[in-house]
Amino acid sequence: MSKNSYSPMRAFLRHFVRNRLALVGLGIVIGLVLVAIFAHFLAPRDPTLQSLPDKRAKPGGRFILGADEFGRDILSRLIYGTRAALLVGTVSIAIALFFGIILGTTSGYFSGVVDNLIMRTIDILLAFPYLLLAIAVVSAIGPGVLNTTIAVGIWATPGFARIVRASVITIKEADYVLAAKAVGASDFRIIFNHVIPNFISPVIVYATLYMANAILVEAALSFLGLGVQPPTPSWGLMVSSGRDFLLTAPHISTLPGIAIMITVLGFNLLGDGLRDSLDPKLRNL
Amino acid sequence: MISFILKRLLLTIPTIFGVIFIVMLTIELVPGDPVELMLGEHATQEAVENVRTALGLDKPLLTRYFLYLRNLTRGDMGRSIRENRLVSQEISDVWPATLKLTIAAMMIAILVGVTLGIFSAVRPGSCFDGVNRVLSLFGLSMPVFWVGLVLIVIFAYWIRLFPIGGTGSWRHLVLPAVTLSLPSIAMISRMTRSSLLEVLKEDYIRTARAKGVSEKIVIVKHALKNALIPIVTLSGLQLGQLMGGAILTETVFAWPGLGRLMVRAIFARDYILLQGAVLVFALVFVLVNLIVDISYSFLDPRVGYR
Numbered sequence: 001m002s003k004n005s006y007s008p009m010r011a012f013l014r015h016f017v018r019n020r021l022a023l024v025g026l027g028i029v030i031g032l033v034l035v036a037i038f039a040h041f042l043a044p045r046d047p048t049l050q051s052l053p054d055k056r057a058k059p060g061g062r063f064i065l066g067a068d069e070f071g072r073d074i075l076s077r078l079i080y081g082t083r084a085a086l087l088v089g090t091v092s093i094a095i096a097l098f099f100g101i102i103l104g105t106t107s108g109y110f111s112g113v114v115d116n117l118i119m120r121t122i123d124i125l126l127a128f129p130y131l132l133l134a135i136a137v138v139s140a141i142g143p144g145v146l147n148t149t150i151a152v153g154i155w156a157t158p159g160f161a162r163i164v165r166a167s168v169i170t171i172k173e174a175d176y177v178l179a180a181k182a183v184g185a186s187d188f189r190i191i192f193n194h195v196i197p198n199f200i201s202p203v204i205v206y207a208t209l210y211m212a213n214a215i216l217v218e219a220a221l222s223f224l225g226l227g228v229q230p231p232t233p234s235w236g237l238m239v240s241s242g243r244d245f246l247l248t249a250p251h252i253s254t255l256p257g258i259a260i261m262i263t264v265l266g267f268n269l270l271g272d273g274l275r276d277s278l279d280p281k282l283r284n285l
Numbered sequence: 286m287i288s289f290i291l292k293r294l295l296l297t298i299p300t301i302f303g304v305i306f307i308v309m310l311t312i313e314l315v316p317g318d319p320v321e322l323m324l325g326e327h328a329t330q331e332a333v334e335n336v337r338t339a340l341g342l343d344k345p346l347l348t349r350y351f352l353y354l355r356n357l358t359r360g361d362m363g364r365s366i367r368e369n370r371l372v373s374q375e376i377s378d379v380w381p382a383t384l385k386l387t388i389a390a391m392m393i394a395i396l397v398g399v400t401l402g403i404f405s406a407v408r409p410g411s412c413f414d415g416v417n418r419v420l421s422l423f424g425l426s427m428p429v430f431w432v433g434l435v436l437i438v439i440f441a442y443w444i445r446l447f448p449i450g451g452t453g454s455w456r457h458l459v460l461p462a463v464t465l466s467l468p469s470i471a472m473i474s475r476m477t478r479s480s481l482l483e484v485l486k487e488d489y490i491r492t493a494r495a496k497g498v499s500e501k502i503v504i505v506k507h508a509l510k511n512a513l514i515p516i517v518t519l520s521g522l523q524l525g526q527l528m529g530g531a532i533l534t535e536t537v538f539a540w541p542g543l544g545r546l547m548v549r550a551i552f553a554r555d556y557i558l559l560q561g562a563v564l565v566f567a568l569v570f571v572l573v574n575l576i577v578d579i580s581y582s583f584l585d586p587r588v589g590y591r
Contacts, residue, residue, distance in 0.1 A: 120299065120300075120303065123300055123303075124303030124304055124306075124307060127303070127304050127567055127571045127574075128304070128307075128563075128566075128570070129524075129525030129526070129528040129529045129566055129567065129570040130525050130526045130528075130530070131529035131532060132528070132529055132563060132567065135532065135563075136307075136308065136311045136563050137311065139311070139551040139559060140312065140315050141314055141315075141316065142316065212425075212426065216428055219428050220428065220429075220533055223428070223536075224532070224533070224548055224551075225552070226551065236430075239428070239430060239431055239434065240430075243537075246434055246437060246438060246442075247438070247442050250438050253431070253434050254431070254435060254438070256431075257427075257428060257431030257432075257434070257435070260427075260428050260431065261423070261426050261427050261431070264427075264428075265422060265423065265426035268422055272422075
């Protein structure tokens with residue numbers, strides 16, 4: 001094979017590394033993952049350690065980013081908060097991907113009654129405005145990290161199912177699938193060997209963009225008091241708890257908000273960059 | 286076109302039934318006995334049984350579902366547990382405030398978003414386009430509740446231009462509406478830009494320019510009109526986003542709307558009130574999507590014949 005032969009992977013990588021914003025996004029995401037893994041070493045203090053004489057301490061001095069209403073170090077809580085955000089985001093998107101792929105593939109591949117049944121259910125779930133489905137689920141099953149993850153996962157599943165179905169409908173008419181059917185391959189084998197590998201990359205790109213939204217939904221649920229519960233450090237919860245001191249100590253609420261924004265921005269930039277590199281038609285949009 | 290509208294109307298009915306079923310199903314998900322949770326641990330067994338019977342929770346889910354549907358046709362959504370008021374009354378008391386907030390945010394989002402998108406698309410790659418694209422990404426990444434708090438600090442505390450929260454004059458509406466509109470401005474601006482860039486490549490635009498039509502007319506009359514479908518779709522979807530965001534914005538600004546009522550119902554474990562509030566949000570969203578779909582057939586007559 002010639003040295004200059006076209007490789008989609010090489011073209012994708014070449015385009016991706018030229019996209020400076022995407023690289024910034026990748027840098028932010030890698031940085032966040034490292035912060036979450038090494039939180040124990042990076043945090044200057046125990047994030048739950050209270051020091052009432054230092055309550056609402058301003059940034060600088062002993063507390064680099066100040067202290068909250070219980071005298072807990074905000075920087076340490078922000079560092080540990082990365083874990084809650086990434087954990088809920090990643091696991092909930094994994095749940096949504098798992099069920100989205102099962103429902104979308106079954107619906108798109110088998111069509112007919114099964115397709116109608118699954119898609120009408122998906123339509124019903126999509127009829128709930130943003131956040132409402134997650135709120136409804138979490139208000140029923142209760143707050144906490146696990147329940148928030150389940151609620152965000154359920155919230156994201158219908159979107160994935162629709163995207164997967166749309167891809168499967170196109171793929172199942174492709175010649176290589178028809179050829180596999182002609183030689184007698186089972187549906188199960190066709191789905192796993194030919195259908196899923198052909199839609200998985202765009203779906204993973206979509207997952208990156210959904211991850212940004214999942215982190216926003218987790219933060220929103222925690223802000224409302226329905227998500228992660230105290231004393232576990234969660235950025236949404238930190239914004240909420242600092243509200244009462246907004247005018248006297250605005251740093252308690254505003255700093256966690258900046259952490260949420262940077263994280264969501266990182267995933268949005270990365271997702272946009274991956275999508276643009278994967279789909280040349282979108283590159284100039 | 287009429288058959289398209291009728292078909293679309295008929296398709297909405299099963300979705301509405303499904304939405305009601307899912308809302309009722311959430312109460313089934315409550316671990317333990319919802320009535321015991323509502324009344325608290327000190328409630329007597331007799332009181333629990335009485336409330337359970339009164340709410341119909343002693344009946345199977347499907348029976349309750351059909352009873353609820355029957356009552357709903359009479360506008361009866363039950364009584365709230367805590368206040369013992371009609372849920373329909375509680376909702377109609379607060380609904381206008383949410384509607385006012387959502388419509389104001391929607392108007393700001395469409396006006397600012399479309400304008401920014403047009404200016405970005407007519408000079409792609411310009412300094413303005415670059416700044417707008419980066420700002421849009423920030424707009425999509427900022428949590429609504431945090432934006433609200435930052436705006437309160439700046440405009441209500443430092444500059445003292447607007448009140449911190451509550452309702453009353455138009456000045457009370459400015460900060461919540463702007464807060465709520467920011468993510469939608471970012472989305473609509475991005476969509477307008479990309480949709481307009483696609484249309485501007487079309488042959489009929491080149492023809493219009495070649496025959497000497499002014500650039501302003503080319504953009505507004507030829508390009509924007511054809512770029513409208515994705516923008517209208519997105520705006521419809523944004524209304525769902527705005528209603529969800531209203532729950533957060535109303536909490537931040539103490540705005541007495543449906544979102545705040547819902548949060549109150551969750552903490553009071555008033556599942557009947559919560560059920561009604563979620564249902565109203567979802568039904569309005571379904572109806573908005575229906576209107577958006579129907580509006581396609583006016584924007585693009587080809588849709589009606591498909």
